Amino acid sequence: MKRSKCNMESMVSAYMDGALSEVEIRRFKVHLKECPECRESLKALTALDKVLRQSSDVSLSPDFDAVFYEKLNRESRKKSWFLGPAPYFSGLKVWAAASACALMIVTGWMLTRPDPVRMTAEEIVIAKHFDILQDFEIIDNLELLENWEALESGEAEL
Numbered sequence: 360m361k362r363s364k365c366n367m368e369s370m371v372s373a374y375m376d377g378a379l380s381e382v383e384i385r386r387f388k389v390h391l392k393e394c395p396e397c398r399e400s401l402k403a404l405t406a407l408d409k410v411l412r413q414s415s416d417v418s419l420s421p422d423f424d425a426v427f428y429e430k431l432n433r434e435s436r437k438k439s440w441f442l443g444p445a446p447y448f449s450g451l452k453v454w455a456a457a458s459a460c461a462l463m464i465v466t467g468w469m470l471t472r473p474d475p476v477r478m479t480a481e482e483i484v485i486a487k488h489f490d491i492l493q494d495f496e497i498i499d500n501l502e503l504l505e506n507w508e509a510l511e512s513g514e515a516e517l
Contacts, residue, residue: 364396371400375408 370387373379379387391398420426478486 365394367394368397368400371397371404374401375404 367387367390370379370383370390374384374387387397391401
């Protein structure tokens with residue numbers, strides 16, 4: 360079915376059902392004179408309505424409900440090629456989906472976290488023997504320690 364370019368085509372059905380106000384009916388009739396798409400839709404719906412009104416009432420068999428619900432149950436029990444035997448493994452599917460989501464979250468977290476600090480062998484030895492947590496003053500004054508010999512000899516000033 361092709362899309363209509365007319366923005367009033369949705370009013371065709373409301374017009375036929377008598378759901379429009381007097382003002383809307385007058386506006387729609389004026390529009391019908393100008394719009395061939397709406398005229399064609401009204402003509403098609405009027406023809407369909409006429410055919411449906413001329414047809415005799417359909418009576419259902421006494422066992423219609425039972426037959427209908429049996430067919431419905433049979434269809435719902437059919438195996439889907441994607442889902443497999445649904446009644447037996449439905450809990451397994453939920454767990455598989457939850458596991459896949461958890462795996463994706465953990466993988467995303469692992470890929471976005473910063474790299475751990477890489478230390479050389481010399482830095483590892485220094486870190487093992489250097490009591491860094493108890494003596495922050497040494498770290499704050501590393502520049503002084505680098506010039507220690509010059510400070511001792513009096514060549515440099517603080």
